[in-house]
Amino acid sequence: MVDVPPLSISHAGFHVFDMSRMVDFFATVYGFHIVDHGTYEETEEITFLSTDPSDHHQLVLYSGRTKSDDDVHYxxxxxxxxxxxxxxxxxxxxxxxxxxxxxxxxxxxxxxxxxxxxxxxxxxxxxxxxxxxxxxxxxxxxxxxxxxxxxxxxxxxxxxxxxxxxxxxxxxxxxxxxxxxx
Ligand SMILES: [Fe+2]
Known part of the structure; x- marks a missing residue:
């Protein structure tokens, strides 16, 4: 067995079609706070969300989702x-x-x-x-x-x-x- 401390899952990141709608969903329903927001690859948006100060972010939402919501995603x-x-x-x-x-x-x-x-x-x-x-x-x-x-x-x-x-x-x-x- 490798000698490492146990890991706890910290965060998940996934792409969204509509950033403001999805940020609002996680904030309104589950009480997530918007910790940081910015851009990546010049034109895409990224938002970091958390409910727990021990994790800077628990969810990371990236704009630029491309597959339809019928496709298997996760x-x-x-x-x-x-x-x-x-x-x-x-x-x-x-x-x-x-x-x-x-x-x-x-x-x-x-x-x-x-x-x-x-x-x-x-x-x-x-x-x-x-x-x-x-x-x-x-x-x-x-x-x-x-x-x-x-x-x-x-x-x-x-x-x-x-x-x-x-x-x-x-x-x-x-x-x-x-x-x-x-
Ligand atoms: Fe489950």
């Missing part, structure tokens, strides 16, 4: 949120935002997620952890309008016969040991 980018209440806030903001499509809520066993396709057809996810590790892929729709407790109980019931379920903290500790990170 599958999704995903944001970690801090509570089910926050997921509901994002869900409502997505429903209000013009051009957002295919909003759905999926439990992956290890995460409760809200997906959408942004106004340019890119798939975006925001999620919170569940307390469980579950082997992937796993995905079942869930009802975000239920209470936190109802969602927890419904998910626990859904997973009760899944033999891959272990407490997420246990799974994390095992991986840290296996990967030499302790």
């Amino acid at each position: 599958n999704h980018i995903s944001f970690r949120a801090d509570s089910m209440a926050r997921l509901r806030t994002f869900h409502a903001a997505l429903k209000d935002y013009p051009g957002v499509t295919r909003i759905n809520t999926i439990v992956h066993g290890n995460a409760w997620s809200v997906y959408c396709f942004d106004p340019e057809g890119n798939r975006t996810e925001v999620f919170i952890d569940t307390p469980w590790h579950v082997a992937q892929p796993f995905g079942v729709p869930f009802d975000l309008s239920l209470s936190d407790e109802e969602i927890y109980n419904w998910t626990a019931e859904l997973l009760k016969d899944n033999e891959t379920v272990v407490p997420f903290d246990e799974w994390r500790a095992s991986r840290a040991k296996e990967w030499g990170l302790q």
Whole structure:
């Protein structure tokens, strides 16, 4: 094993058709701040966005997207949120935002997620952890309008016969040991 510290993903960069629309989408729906904006290759625009001062940028949007939004672009980018209440806030903001499509809520066993396709057809996810590790892929729709407790109980019931379920903290500790990170 190489002797390097664990990496965390810092940012993603992708091209957009309409810079002002996409910056507005990420700022309005997810609360991103515009950190820097400038030009590249003389005529193209670039915008750096972040929600966390520990990363100068978490998203970099480049103008100059060329392929149609029907073409396979990338599958999704995903944001970690801090509570089910926050997921509901994002869900409502997505429903209000013009051009957002295919909003759905999926439990992956290890995460409760809200997906959408942004106004340019890119798939975006925001999620919170569940307390469980579950082997992937796993995905079942869930009802975000239920209470936190109802969602927890419904998910626990859904997973009760899944033999891959272990407490997420246990799974994390095992991986840290296996990967030499302790
Ligand atoms: Fe994901």
